[in-house]
Amino acid sequence: MELSKESYLKARDFILTNARMIERRLFQFHFENDGPEGVYHAVYAYRNSDGGFGHGMEPDTASPESQPLFSIMALETLDEVECLTKELILDDFMPYFESVTTEKGGIPWMLKPTSDYPCADHFKTVKEWAALSTTAPLLGILEKYKVEIPWMEKAEKFVWTEIDRIKEKHVFCHLCVPRRLQFLKHTNSRGKAEKALNDLKEWILADGVLCTDKSDEGWGLYGKPHSLYYAPSSGSILNPIFSKEIIDADLKELINRQKDDGRWDTWYGLSEGMKIEWAGIQTLWTLKTLKNYNRIEK
Numbered sequence: 467m468e469l470s471k472e473s474y475l476k477a478r479d480f481i482l483t484n485a486r487m488i489e490r491r492l493f494q495f496h497f498e499n500d501g502p503e504g505v506y507h508a509v510y511a512y513r514n515s516d517g518g519f520g521h522g523m524e525p526d527t528a529s530p531e532s533q534p535l536f537s538i539m540a541l542e543t544l545d546e547v548e549c550l551t552k553e554l555i556l557d558d559f560m561p562y563f564e565s566v567t568t569e570k571g572g573i574p575w576m577l578k579p580t581s582d583y584p585c586a587d588h589f590k591t592v593k594e595w596a597a598l599s600t601t602a603p604l605l606g607i608l609e610k611y612k613v614e615i616p617w618m619e620k621a622e623k624f625v626w627t628e629i630d631r632i633k634e635k636h637v638f639c640h641l642c643v644p645r646r647l648q649f650l651k652h653t654n655s656r657g658k659a660e661k662a663l664n665d666l667k668e669w670i671l672a673d674g675v676l677c678t679d680k681s682d683e684g685w686g687l688y689g690k691p692h693s694l695y696y697a698p699s700s701g702s703i704l705n706p707i708f709s710k711e712i713i714d715a716d717l718k719e720l721i722n723r724q725k726d727d728g729r730w731d732t733w734y735g736l737s738e739g740m741k742i743e744w745a746g747i748q749t750l751w752t753l754k755t756l757k758n759y760n761r762i763e764k
Contacts (some may be wrong), residue, residue, distance in 0.1 A: 467718045468763045469756050476728030477749055484729070485746025486525075487511070488543070493750055495547050496757070502547035509540050517562035525735065525743040527585035534566055534573045534600050538645075541607055552611045563604060564617055571620030572596025572628070573604065584736055598628040599642045606648030625649060629662055634669035639688070640695030643670070647703055667707045670696055676712075680719045687732055692716045698751075699758035717761055720752060 469477075481493045488508040494500035512519045518532025519540040541559055544550040566573050575597035579589060602625050608618055629646070636642040646666070650659045669675070677690035684690045693716045697705035705713075725731055730752045735741030756762050 467721055468761050469721050471763045473724055474762050477753055480728035481746055481749055484742050486743050489746040489750045496754055502549040505547045506549050509543050512540060525740045527583060527589050529579055529581060529583035529585055531579060531581060533576050535575055537562055538600050538603055545607060552613055555611055555613055568596040570596045571624040572601035575600050586736060596624055598625060598632060599645050601625055602649035603645040606652045609652035626658060637669045637675055638691060640691040643696060651703060671707060694755050698755045717759055
């Protein structure tokens with residue numbers, strides 16, 4: 467089953483008329499042969515004078531304050547469009563990350579807000595301890611770009627300790643797993659990485675992890691993942707653990723879930739505007755996944 471040309475154009479129009487600038491520029495990069503410069507400038511619009519990224523880069527908060535997670539998102543986005551360099555990482559990102567590094571050697575997921583801006587409840591109860599979901603992808607990107615700095619030694623010890631500690635606890639989170647994979651894919655500790663990867667595969671395939679009830683309204687959203695979040699392309703490191711039948715069924719369901727106005731929706735968002743922003747993110751992700759599997763009609 468393919469997304470029809472008409473449905474694709476509806477999704478395109480939804481993104482171009484409703485999504486944030488960053489998703490619009492990413493769409494143009496992935497689907498309209500645009501260069502990475504527009505994405506670069508859209509990302510840097512979220513940057514603060516302290517070197518971190520804020521301004522609701524994840525639209526669950528209206529706060530302009532820098533956050534480690536948002537800075538990781540900026541790094542990942544620049545990597546996605548292949549305009550990240552070793553020099554850019556060292557000059558524009560590492561000073562901020564080093565400034566928020568904890569005694570354990572890792573960086574927090576989020577920092578407690580110090581100003582009064584609307585935000586989702588989970589921002590208000592932040593624990594400012596080091597997190598695998600931010601430290602692991604940062605290390606993975608540093609390894610990928612052949613960066614070697616003293617900061618990495620303690621951070622890597624923290625990541626391996628944390629992987630052993632949390633085990634399968636976050637496999638339901640389709641945002642945490644890819645960030646763990648970024649580290650496992652690029653770390654030089656290949657023996658440890660292969661074991662951790664095999665464990666991850668086993669945990670993901672355990673009963674109750676994948677949401678197999680396609681009548682569930684939350685199918686594919688936070689806590690109810692499908693196979694495509696773990697394997698968004700046929701070349702994904704986790705793709706081989708899923709049968710063709712599972713992948714095909716989830717692709718079909720994904721296509722069927724498109725709304726009349728072209729969007730793919732989520733339940734996230736503090737306001738109607740933020741819900742639209744999340745829908746732009748979800749719609750772009752869906753189109754990229756369908757493109758990766760050649761499921762968009764030419």
